[in-house]
Structures are given as structure tokens and as C-alpha cells.
Amino acid sequence: MKSEPLIEVVDLARYYEMAGTIIKALDGVNLEFYRGEYVSIVGPSGSGKTTLFNLIGGLDRPTRGKVYVDGVDLAELDAYELAWLRCRKIGYIFQNFNLIGVLTALENVALPTVFAGLPWEEGLKKAEELLRLVGLGDRLGHLPSELSAGQQQRVAIARAMVNDPDIILADEPTGNLDHETGRRIIGLLQRLNREREVTIIAATHDVEMIKGSDRVVWLRDGRVEKIEVK
């Protein structure tokens, strides 16, 4: 393993106050993620997976602790720099795909390139290339509502890849898919991880989905329970 971690999480904690009680969504997590790794984060719902992703993606600020991406302390970035980070460095994949309903598959994939400052035509070209890569070359003009769940998630994967991010955060990417489709989506993520050397961090509560991971981080009640190196 290379010495410089791509993401470093130090004593990370995020508490929420809900109806007067403090909820410790994350409570002192230390983790390192290296370039090109495929890491699965496993834990029951409420174990802090999504909170961890929100903090790594700079969507949320920690109560305590630090997140470093490429050596940069996220606490020192302003809203503009965080938006840039989310746009260029990190790709998101969600459980329920979260595609834009009025845009075609092609336009959905091209959308992040707009934020990255690419001319629209170039973005579309890149999007088409990626949709072919994920096997949807014949579905470019379809709206999300005209695609199956598995196809929608593949569009979301292409969208997450389009700005050539270093990191992909996949929060329960198979949670809304049947078992077979879920396995194929994981297979696709692992292929992209190998071919494109993008670091993938995939949260799941389904232990079936952790095969082929470089490491598995087990979370429970906001803490790291154990880390398995495969």
C-alpha cells in the first residue's frame, strides 16, 4: 500500500441534537483510504455510513475531528472550494439513483461537466463515451422513467465518473436493486475501480456485496468495529 493516503479521517465525530437528546452518528472514527482502493463500509442502518460520506464529501461539518482529502483539511475550505471538491474530486452514487427526471440519460451524465466548466457539446461527448462504457450506449435519449432500476443506477455511475474524480462515494448503491442486478452493479464498480484506478468507497448493509473489496470496514454505532484486509 502506498504511504500517502488519498483520504484521511482523524478522530471524526458528528453529533446531532434531536428532541433534546444527543445522537452520536459518528463518534471518533480513524480511517485512511488509498488511491485505487475498493473499500466496503459495512454496518446496519444508523451505524454512521451516510454521515461519514457526508463529511468526506464536505456536505456536512464534523462536531470534532478532521477529514483530509489529498492532504487538504476540509475544514479550511469555503463553500466555493467545497463545491469544486464535490464536482471534480468526488463522484456520488445514491441508493435511489437521484437522476434528474426531466433530463435524458445522456444529459444526466453530462450535467456535472457543466459545473466543471466544460462546454456542453464536449460534456455530451464524454457522457456518451461513459454510457457506452457502462453498457447503455443504446439508451442515450431515454428519460430515467423509461429505464429499469439497474439501468438508472448505471446512468448514475456514469454521472459519478464523468468528471474523472479520484473518489467515488457509493451509499448503498444496491439497496433498491434485486440481488442479481445489485451484483452486476458491484461488478461494474469493481471493473471501473481496476480499469480507471478510481478509489471507490461503497457502503452496504448486505455482506454479499463485499466480495472483491480490498478492505472491509465494519461500522457500528458510529465507531469502527473492525477492519478486514482481503
Next chain:
Amino acid sequence: MNGDSTHFGLTDAFRLGLRYIRGRGQAPVNIASISLASAFYAYIALMRMGTQTLRTYRLWLLSVAVIVAAVSMATVMLISVYERYREIGVLKCLGALDRHVFLLLIVEALIQGLIGGGIGILLGFISTLISNTSTSLTGVNYLGLSSTLLLSTLISIVSSLYPAYRAMRLNPIEVLRYEV
């Protein structure tokens, strides 16, 4: 991280805004309500009225048209923001800044205002010709007509300011937490 930020220009806002207007059921409702209000406005604005009492009466009618259009537009825009909570959160996840979201919604309002105003002028003009014998084509109050378009656009934008502000302030983690 080089201090650079993300981009979303006017052209991008028009492109995405047009997709939303084409793809969503709300837009026709917006455009229809602006059309009706502007038609009414244009009709009244084109009326020839001699006496002072009738002029005051006309001013009242015009104000009612403006208020009705603004309130319905604001309502529909707010609903449109609520319905798009998740998508707005996604845009922010993909790199949209607050002001990008704001720009998108204002541009949507602008487009709807222009379309609605255009249809409204036409409707108002036609109904004036049909019903108002005192108006002939030569005596058309073109100032009144063009002020209709300006007004419809203005109503549309002003009544969208608050909905757009609400959308801009959305916190993506709150929005994306609503998992089905």
C-alpha cells in the same frame, strides 16, 4: 484545490430551465395563469376610457390582475421547489453553488413570464378587437401592449424570488436523507 470554483452560466441556466419547463406539469399552469392575467391586463390597458371615474376603475382592475398573477405564480413556484427538493440537493452534490440554484429558478421564471406574457398580449389584443368597438387597429395603444410583456416578466420574476431563495438555502444532506 486551487481556489477555483464551479461554473453555471446563463446559457446553462436557460438550457436546464427549458428542460424543466418542458418536462414538468407545473410550467403550463404557470404560463396559463400569467397569460390570463396579462390578457386581462392588456385588455384593460387597451380600453379607451374618457371619464376620470372610469380611469380609476381601470387602475383597480389592473392591480387585481397583477396581484392574482403574482400570487398564483409564487404558489406554483413554491410547489415546484418543494417537489424538486431532492433534485436541488443532487445539483448541490454535483457542484452547484447556492447562486447557481437561484439563477436556475429565476431563469425558469423569466422564460415562463415571457411566454405567458406573449400569449396574454395576443389574447388581450384579440378580445379587445372582438369586444371593444371603440378600438381600431390604427388606434392601438402599443405602449400598453409592450408594458404587458414587461409586467408579466416582472411579476414572474418577483414572485419567484422567495421560492428561489428557499431552494437556494436547501441543505443537501437534509434533502438526500429522505430515503424511500
